[in-house]
Amino acid sequence: MASTKLYCFAQSGNAYKAALMLALTKSDWEPVFVDFFNGETRGDAYRATVNEMGEVPVLVEADEKLSQTGVILPYLAEQTGKFWPADAKARREVMRWIMFDNHKFTSYLATYRFLHAFAKSDPPVVAFLLARVKAAIAIVEKHLGTQPFIAGNEPTIADISMCGYLFYPKEEFGFDIAAENPNIAAWLDRIRALPGWVHPYELMPGHPLK
Template sequence: MAEYRLHCFKESGNAYKAALMLELCGCDWQPVWVDFFNGQTRGEAFRGDVNEMGEAPVLEHQGQRLTQSGVILDYLAGVTGKFGPRNDAERREILRWILFDNHKFTSYYATLRFLFGLQKTGETPVTEFLRTRARGAYGIVDKHLAGRKFLLGDRPTIADLSLAGYVFYTEPTGIDRAKEFPNVEAWAARIAALPRWKHPHELMPDPA
């Protein structure tokens, strides 16, 4: 059995954040497929035995079970010694961006992708609202990345891995990232160039 087990599914950018961290760090890990679209996370067994919040990802390591992607990233940075802060100021800056990601950057974009790109709802007042909010969050990050390679400067941290959760999916959202947010586009390319980087569908395959 692998040292780390990650409950995940390939469509989940939040799960991808944890999977990418495990892979970039060279951890001995294995994905445990979650049948999200058929309701596994809403079932009593999953909520009773895996995660009471009914969400993926869930990381199992050394008898611990951790949930929430930001917590998992912080934990892995601590145990691997990689992609973490070098001092208290960096720790706070990483936390600032992870909180922003969960509240705005990932939150609006991921919901828009799910409704518009996966469920094919078409244009609705909800998708229009989400797209406007996602553009606002992307604009903040795009401006911050002007003149920077990564969020904290010249090296990637778990803040970058958190915000990168959904940038490699290609479902339509009505947002042209390359045209509208060139600094985000260049940043995503730098993350994809990191040693051991893999696409979410490669890291979290469907069960055979």
């Protein structure tokens, strides 16, 4: 039994951020399937015993129970010494993009994808979110024209955070992010080439076609 457990499910790009970090650092871990689509994260039991915030992922080790990938990723980076610059100023730049990811990039993209692909509701809401998604994507596309990875020349947890939703099939978004954004496409190829990279639908349990 692995000493590290990750509460997750295949369709969650937020869970994928933590799972991918564990995979890329060759950590000893095992997934705990969370039945999001049947309401597990919205239930009292999950909120009382796993995460009061009602979200995945949650990382559990002997004396740690952490949620929020913006906390889990720096924690794993500290533990492993990987995907994390040594310098405090460089770490602030990494964290600045992780904050942007949580605040503007993943936040709109994940909610948009959920409504578009899984909930199929509210056309004006989907259109509103799509406009926000495209504005955030444009900032990242421009930024990646200047350097190969989000925070410079080497991959960091900022890349692992920001790519969280970008390997899912384009049908789930209704448009092709990589085809429309060549700098993002080239960056995703660089991440895909990292030793130990695995697609989210292979890495986490619960995909309906598995």
